[in-house]
Amino acid sequence: MRTLKHTVSAAALAAAIATVPLAADAQSVLRLDEVAVGELDPAKATDFADTMLMFNAYDTLLLPAQGTGGLVPHLASDYSVDGNDFTFTLRDDVTFESGNPLTADDVVYSYDRLIALGQGFSHLFRDHVASVEAVDDNTVRFTLNAPYAPFLAALTRLQIVDSQTAMANELEGDYGERGDYAQAYLSANSAGTGAYTVTDHNPQELTLLARNDDYFIDIPEGAPDEVRLVYGLEGATVRTLMSRGEHDISSQWLAPEIIRALADRDDMHLFTESGTGGFYIKMNTQRAPLDDVHCRRALAHALDYDSVIALIQITDEVAQGVPANGPLPAGMLGANPDLPVPTRDMAAAQAELAQCAYDPGDQTIEISWIAEVPLEERFALLMQANFQELGFDTEVVRVPWALFTERVTQVDTTPHIGQVYVRATTPDPDALIYNMYHSDVAGTWQSTEWLNDPEVDALLEAGRSTIDQDERAQIYRDLGARLVELQPTIYAFDTQSVYVARGAVEAETLMGDGSNSYSLDGANFMFRHMDVQ
């Protein structure tokens, strides 16, 4: 017992020492968290945390326009299109963190590196770009194989790396003259032109970024001097840190109940990000009874959409999504406003069921939910209750993500019902739905429907090869109507990411009516748009 007492008083002593104010710190700091890991290599970055890092430490030739959709020049001062040739003129006032000026060679190096490593977002380019060449120091030309409309939007994912710094840090490796293509270096250091530079990076723990006052755009006074991006905090930990005022912005992965509890406090407010994706309840269209469109429609009519929305409601005004009416979220190019928002209609469900070739009593429907997303269990149980009213026998199965991605590679092991959040990887509808519905790419976590419909394939291909944006919009509207008719998917809601922020932190891109928001998930976390004063 005496020992215990000693421990306690030692603890108190240590606490006393720890609370002695440390050296006065005039630096303003922004503290936020994301799930592990943070990938810093521009040729490998894909996840949300990676995206945050990319849009702060690096820049791209084009950026999504704020508020309106569309694209605006960024590192490029101007660009011209001539058939399949895209020529970009680079700004002449941009320097990397090393002090090297930005040149066309950097763009070529960055592109070559992305393709050579073959990871990250290389799939956005590899089958479509024939060549990339430096015309002169300030001009770079991309030549495509064929017309490919999503190309410009894809450029928002091509971060430009400082080629001189990278080449100076290439180690021995598999890429011939290029050694390891500076993989070791760039996974631990930034070498970009960004508004922030990475000062320390541990992919499972923490990334520290410092403001780059030489940035080619003026950074407002209120933007943080330093950013601490922490990885892998538990919900309860974030909640405690935020209540103590030791954390500024939560991740979007907190449970609605926790966000609600935090939002109830006067010193907190909510950030939102929307319009880039949806929550999709995907039905395996090649397994009985869901290979019959009438059975699929019966299920879609039976779902209690109001309850789904109630489950994601956080406050009276804010929810983690809004009712969807089709595959593309409202506001995205080609979203079809004419489609009705589905509602629960048991009479319609029974009518469809009557036309279905299968007897519901003979069928067991496997409803899966992703173990890492506890909210999906509630959706699964709701579906179970709803579908049982139609007479279907159901089985709710929890599947860890890694197992899910494995199971969906075969038709027979793909669950009848899968629940997936999908977001567009570039500000273009193609980046959201091509990988979901084209028959060539069936059998990934995005395409567990195994849809094989020639009309859908044709529309998806037309959407890629048609350059005129108005024509494209019409193509995607038609596609939306066709998909709602085929009902491979129940369109439950358009997702909205919700973050809790300390009241003193403001971000124009994440607040208000979205008129300052970028139409690309994660790009709104450009720290230069934030105000921590």
Place this chain on the structure above:
Amino acid sequence: MSSTFFKTIGIRLWTSALVLVGVSILIFCIARVIPGDPARIALGPNATQEQVELLRERLHLNESLPVQYFEFVRELFQGDLGMSLYTNRPVTTDIGDFLPATLELVVFAGILMVVVGIPLGVLAARYRDKLTDNVVRLLSLLGVVTPTFVWAVFLMLIFAFYLEILPVAGRLSQGVDPPPGVTGFYTIDALLAGQWSTFGDAFSHIILPATALALTGIGQTARLTRASVAETYDKPYVEMAQAYGFSDRRIASKYALRPAMIPSLTIMGLDFAAMLGGAFLVEAVFAWPGLARYGVETILHKDLNGIVGTVLVISAFFLIVNMLVDIAVAWLNPRIRLQKRWAG
């Protein structure tokens, strides 16, 4: 004595190496049996089939298991555990980053376990069936029966959320620079460098996670110590010592505790060693950048090299601790020691 003693240690070392080989084979096979194509998971859903094939080739995944294992051992002897598919860094770098943090946590928890657990157990045995005994038993039971992560969450809520006297997360406060790395233990490094405020900060950060991790072990240790000591109190030689009128304290330490420590020590050694693998939930709650968390993430991401590397390190730690325990057991039990001498 000394030559046989060292011979014993030599044999133990050899055996441990043998077990480590066994572990490496077992975990190597297991890592490749967990469902999911590691190359596909590492590259993400948008990678093309060719890229996946390329990575499979590079990881030797298309070879037979024995060939893969041979490749692994060959690279291991060059000090290379491969690249982590999860963090995209060399596994050795990851382990070098995360291991000291976990070791520091586990060592602190181990110290708590022994320093608090054993005295509690002896106390309970000495006053068996009295109030003290019952109080200690109930307290240690509480420690044992409550899941570690519940302890972690409750401790955090009490001391960090409501009382706000201890920090919530990480190893150091924001703005405090890590002390110059010698051992990788921030507390010890800070002391070595004479940085008192850094020491205080590091120490205040480790209290809650170490306590959460240790509570199960404390309870377990107290219970085992009580059970063994109580049993030896009934042994003739202790009764005889009592009859001779030796002091309570002397009986407790010399006659009752020492032989009673043998089974307890074995289990404590196992418990202590198991902490390294079991620290996961504590590390998650307190955002402790350690190896256990890394290990579980590597499994979930089917990061072959990461799994094998982490498990090998944890197993090596386990074997070393075990070896020390065995030596301690041999030293504590005169009869076994004697037998060893004859055998040698």
Place this chain on the structure above:
Amino acid sequence: MVAILRSEAWYKFRRNKLSMVGLGLVTLIVLLAVFAPLVAPYPTHAGAFVDFVNASQPPSATNWFGTDLIGRDILSRIFFGYQVSLVLSVVVLVIAVPIGVGLGLVAGYFGGWIDYLIMRVTDVFLSIPPLVLAMAIMGFLEPTLLNAMMAVAVMWWPWYARLAYNLSRSESHEGYVLAAEVIGAPKWHVLVREVLPNCLPAVFTKITLDVGFVILIASSLSFLGLGVQPPTPDLGSMVAEGAQYLPDMWWMTVFPAFAILIAVLGFNLLGDGLRDALDQGR
């Protein structure tokens, strides 16, 4: 003879109030588990049941322990959770203890190459973190309750082997064993009749502790999606899932945690009492 011994042990057992408390708790829990469908206020809540209107309600007159995120009565789920936990623990220990104790005793008593072989295999299993081992085993099995039990049993036996090994090694040099050997009793006979009974108290102590640990480990497996499948209630999963909603929805964590605590407490007190009673009765 047996009756006298038994009654003497029973007397010793009864003398300790805590042991009786343990017996009472275990009896209560077993009864609750067996008669869960009869005593639970809402038996249907153990299965697929959804009531989002009444979700996340704090304790009240209708739901004494509150409701969970899906609107199910937590008290009812705790009773059914006991069912699952008890079955799981018993099966795991019935598999793991005989294997572990048997191998450990043989290794410790006979020594030599048998010792070496058995204990090295034990070491290999012991030195892999338990959760990793169990996850790996579950990796190539379907996630069902039965397979979860197999996986836990596989990671459990080495602990008993290790314990029994150390006990038998130290016991085999005790006077009574040497005496039995000197008078020419067969080795197997000595092992089963002399060494084994003397190891049992420690094994009993560990078993009583382990009922709780089996519940905990099984629940970590469930939490990773590899063990008990929802909606089947599992106390460990309830705690793990509720923990992220602390402190606001404390009832989701506190009551199931308390239920685990009560169960393990009961088994511990009971086991301790048995140990003391049998020990002195010998």
